[in-house]
Amino acid sequence: MARVSGLSGNEIYCLALKGYTAGELVVGNSVNSMGFLGSLGAGLNNILGGEIPQVTQAIQDGRMHAFSRMAKEAQGHGASGVAGVSGDLRGLSGNTEFLFVGSCVSSKSGGGNFFTSAGDAQELYCHMDAGYTPIHHVFGNIAYSMGIGGGIMGALKQLARGEISDYSDVFNKTRHKALERISAAARADGANAVLGIRTTVLPWMGTHEMLMTGTAMHHPGLPAGDVVTSDMTGEELWSMASLGYAPVKLLMSTSIYSLGVVGGIFSALKSLARGEISELTTLVHDAREHCIDRLKREADSLGAEEVVGVKTYIVEIGQGL
Template identity: 65%
Template sequence: MAQVTGLSGNEIFCLAMKGFAPGELVVGNSVNSMGFLGSLGAGVSNILGGEVPQVTEAIHAGREAALERMTREAAERGAAGVAGVAGELRAFSGNTEFLFIGSCVHRQGAPKNLFTSAGDAQELYCAIDAGYEPVQHVFGNVAYSMGVGGGLLGSLKTLARGEIREFSDVFNLTRHAALDRAVALAKKDGANAVVGIRTIIERWAGTHEMLMSGTAAINRALPPQTFQSPVTSDLTGSELWAMTKLGYAPVKLLMSTSIYSLGFAGGFLAAFKSFVKGEINELTTMIHDAREIALARIKDEADGLGAQDVVGVKTYIAEIANGLVEFLAVGTAIRRTPGVAVATETLPAQAIIADKDTWIDGDFGFSLDRKP
């Protein structure tokens, strides 16, 4: 009988090289509501700012239930694992559906422990070839709010130019809390690494939720202490393979946020200058300073870890409100590690070719009012 799989041709090719055959799509979902008490508790927490535990717990429970149901369905189909696991959050009539979907993969012989892998099967191939055997899709989340108190304090501080540490601290705390929770799940599963970490921020129940998900894996070439403190990485599969080929292993995913204010006087001056063609020195300096602060924090943390480099650094900048600018820097600290190695000399083209989306535009892939 024909099988319906979410794996692309390139993914099927890569998995076949590791002894896996494609299987059916599997889905797990959970439709949840915060309820009156949960919403009331969240509202009180919002006044204080920071994490809103009621919302964090509600979202985590919904995601956990959906992931468990998807995994159970795969086990019933006799799968060795689930590749390309992706999670979504959808709103329906005031309720929220938590959804996990992936594709079963099969292997000859009875499966020992069914694994679930975040990211696509091309990344899975790269990770396995670099020595990272998948264990479980893991995620960490935190719902947070700046709070009325933080907002008032921040508004006062925007009168002066410089970093608003209260805002920076909230953003940095939430990002690291999400990562720490994903690592805790990996450690519970007996893994010593979380690779392929991806981050997304969504709005839910009047808060922001930060979600970090990746694949808990075991690489026995890593130092024994990593089973107590798993390494983390947001490198893509091919990047992880390349670093392993050069003898490096990830140490930790590093993140730093700087929330900066131009200040009332600077804002007025910048607005006045915007009527005149040319560089606005105040804005140039502000963005430069915010960037330097965030990058300096990453470097300091890397030095404290004994890392040799921070690679794959990505920077993001956005104006959030009232002349406040957020600058975020993210990268993976790496260190030369004896014993790490790849299984094959080169990656196949199928492991690095980006699959093109053949579903065109519009809400459902096409546009009814599209003119020829």
């Protein structure tokens, strides 16, 4: 019977160069409910703001169940690993379905440890060609809310122009906590690197979940110590490795700025006429410069030579923010 794979022709070709053949598409899912007590506890934490452990754990458990089922199905097919693993979270009759999909791959030579990898098979090829050995698809998450207290303080600070540190702290702490957790998951698998990290923010039951996914890998040439983290694509990593560079750490920085009441009034008045709105120009410029300065200082503390692949996002999250 014909095999059904989620891998493209290019991916199959890249895998063949590394001695692997494509196999069956595999799926794992788990439908979960928070339950009454969990929802009550989450509601109380939501008032206080910050991480909501009940929600974080519920999502973590759901994902692990779905992922384990996908991996078990692949092992049942006799696969050497699963490539192109992707996850999803969706509502289903008031509950939540956690879903993982991937494609089996088999080694032509046989042997080796079973592995799972995030990203597509072309990215996997680049990682392997750069000397990395895939171990497991890993993820780190944190569910959080601003909370009533943080919302009130943030609202008061919106009266004046400048950074709203209460909001910035929530975003920065949650992102770094998710990074710590994905690094810990990789370390537990015996990896010394997490590559191809992708970051998403998902709404879930009135909260927000920060999710990071990537592939835990091992490279014999990396120095002992902290787990290396990188969001570079496989092609970018391969190119940098050919130039003699190795990743150190994924850096992130967020600054939430407000125009303030006076700035908002001036901006509104100027928008009635043609021309530059200097209040908005300087606000966006200051926020961007603040973020870049944080990245530089953290890179210097790590002893890094370069900060590459910087991506800048400017999003309006509220009135004047």
